[in-house]
Amino acid sequence: MPTVYVPIGIPGSGKSTYYETLGSHVTHVSPDNHLYRNGTYATSPQRRKEAWRQAFTVVEGAIARGEDVYFDATNLTVKARQRLLWMARHARHAYRVVGLHFVVPFDVCEERNRQRPANRRPTLEAMQDMERSLEVPDLREGFTDIRRVGGQ
Ligand SMILES: Nc1ncnc2c1ncn2[C@@H]1O[C@H](COP(=O)(O)OP(=O)(O)OP(=O)(O)O)[C@@H](O)[C@H]1O
């Protein structure tokens, strides 16, 4: 049965790295990737909105074809995850939706982020806000399965 993977975790928790373990048969979708234009990272509200729209269009196409999908975003809140769960539930094919809860200490994520180029590094305040906003995934949201990843 095809699967939608929903990683859930703050920046640096290892979401994009984990994708590499799944294999190239899984379609990688990342709103962030749609923010790159000519090598620069555009983040105006308008561009962000457009990037998300494009990412969901890619998901729509992949789901219509019955592909496995990895939606590589932080997906921290019930609301942020709702649309993906809805799309999988209403797909032509029966889908599994696997929540991947990245449980990695805040300090470890912070340290990893410090290694990144400045324009791709969230501020400490932004990281703290995201950590606070995280809602632990629950099967009642509609996940078929929830797995914990990480934890060092
Ligand atoms: N399991 C792991 N053990 C050690 N280092 C890891 C692990 N997973 C990821 N890393 C390292 O941590 C850094 C951040 O990982 P990654 O880019 O996968 O995070 P992310 O959750 O996708 O972050 P973002 O939300 O900003 O995209 C990378 O340098 C990666 O090599």
Ligand SMILES: [Mg+2]
């Ligand atoms: Mg990433």
